[in-house]
Amino acid sequence: MTVASLPVLSAPPQPHPTPALQAKGPLDVRGKLAILADAAKYDASCASSGAKGARDRKKNSDPGLGSTESMGICHSYTPDGRCVSLLKILLTNYCIYDCQYCVNRITSDVRRARFKIDEVVSLTLEFYKRNYIEGLFLSSGIIGSPDDTMIELTEVARRLREDHQFRGYIHLKTIPECSEELLEQAGRYADRLSINVELPTETDLKKLAPEKRTPQIEAAMAEVKARRDANRADRRRGFKASPFAPAGQSTQMIVGATDTPDRDILRTSTRLYQRHDLRRVYYSAYSPIPHADARLPGQSPPLVREHRLYQADWLLRFYGFEAEEITPDDAPDLDLELDPKTAWALRHRGLFPVGVNTAPREMLLRVPGLGVRSVDRILKIRRFRALRLADLKRLRVPLKKARPFLLTADPGGGKHLDSESLRERFAPKPTQRLLFDAAGSALTGEV
Structure with a gap:
């Protein structure tokens, strides 16, 4: 079975649509881009430049010369300090899961949209040709099943690489519990794969995302690591093996949706780095969403907490510190006043x-x-x-x-x-x- 031979799935019915949303009618590509680029902003693996000036201007004014705001384009930095622009979108914000911290959960009443595979391919190529972007960051809600979703994500990358000879950067979100065949194909086409651990502990997941399980998430990470290790071993032995996710894998962890202390967050990060050879753990401060579950906090944690976690993460990876040293028993949370x-x-x-x-x-x-x-x-x-x-x-x-x-x-x-x-x-x-x-x-x- 090849990915290219599989049909594109039809979109599931929109959960709990409101009359106002129904009245807006079908969406064109620009309308889909507005919805699905906005929905992708919650993924911290690719950070926005946050250009405030464009947001402050009147909604109906023309962007004008020098505008840095464009739907779906985010600015990120490579390890050597270069700033690159990526088209950052969701394939769809439909989702069969009911993760309480997620604005795209099945019980949310947000307006839904879904790109066709050809639309994502065309957008990427057109943006790239106009020098707006240097690559694609593609994620998605879960539609049908993990395999159904992964089929479409992988097909986007396959068409870009094989049909259009696209050599720009591609970052694909990997869906836990998808088949090994699809994971293999995704790694052949993408520069980086990422599998979100979502929350710091298994207890947190059971509380707020009961359909997800830490063992399944880490099993997918372990499979990516095993395939990367095997690929590197083949290349060292002189075999002509195509690179598998050469930029490695990463994950994202939401901070502040539960009362889990920083010590447990850093312990989870340490385990993931050691077991799965992650390039990066991203920390994303919880952002309150409409009609949130009563168990969720009413406001975001201090943004400086996210900053301190990144600093602590750096100490774990490059300075020889351990989580227990940075967050001892008598101070399980990081000091917000000091690095x-x-x-x-x-x-x-x-x-x-x-x-x-x-x-x-x-x-x-x-x-x-x-x-x-x-x-x-x-x-x-x-x-x-x-x-x-x-x-x-x-x-x-x-x-x-x-x-x-x-x-x-x-x-x-x-x-x-x-x-x-x-x-x-x-x-x-x-x-x-x-x-x-x-x-x-x-x-x-x-x-």
Whole structure:
């Protein structure tokens, strides 16, 4: 059986339609794009640029020269820092599941739409030819069954790759419990696959998304990892094997829909990184939806919490920290006032100050203000001479943060380490907190 030979499924009936929605009539491609691009914004795996100026202009005004707002186009960043634009849409916002945190759940009364496969292919090609985008980010609600949905997602990628020789970036959402054959085909056509774990714990899923199960979700992740490992092994042995999801796999976790502490969130992330070789776990602050279940909170968690989780995630992946160190038993939630590394250092002042010219790499990575690149440069330089504060300044180390925890060749280091006001020195000013709340999280998604 090939994906191309399977028929396109007819759309299921719209659940609970309202008279106002029925009266609007059939949708053209632009109307579908408006609905399905808006519905895709809840997926944090591809972050929007959030251009505020365009939103502030009158609805009926022309976009004009320099407008950065366009339906379905999001801006994301690659690991090397390049900004890329992707067409980010859902194939459909119909869904047979009733996940209480999701605006597209079956019991929601949102207006429904569904792209035909050819419409998605045509939109991608036309946007790409006009240099609006560099690739496609395609997700979908569940229609019919996991296989039914995965057939259509994969067929979009197949037609782009084989029929139109499209060589741009493709990111496909993978539906848990779809067949291994469809997963294999998706990995051959897509650069990246992602399977959303949805919520931090199995208990959370049972509470708010009873049709979904953590074991099934992780089984799909494990299958992707196994196929990537097998593909890499074949290529190392010299076989001409087509790449399988060469950009790896990622997942998304909704934060704040339940009272699960940050410690459990980070433990789940650690498990997923270790077991399934994920490239990235994305954290998405819960956003209140219309007619929400009474068990859901009435407002979003502070956006700074999402930001702190990304910082903690970075410490887990690149700095040698463990979840239990960042969120100990007496502080299971991250400090919203301080970044996780600084909060850890202040709880462990007895380990500091450390000598910048003598401390091992592992300890230097735990100094607030020192990043991986700065530490690697320090290790190279100190082989030839002792570093002073002036050298760290030339390396662009933020001395205001790092100096209390470091000893350099200069006299008098580590003077303020025991100061009771050290925490206040690092905490953001009230105006900074207000600016953060107003602007939202500045994090962007890695593609």
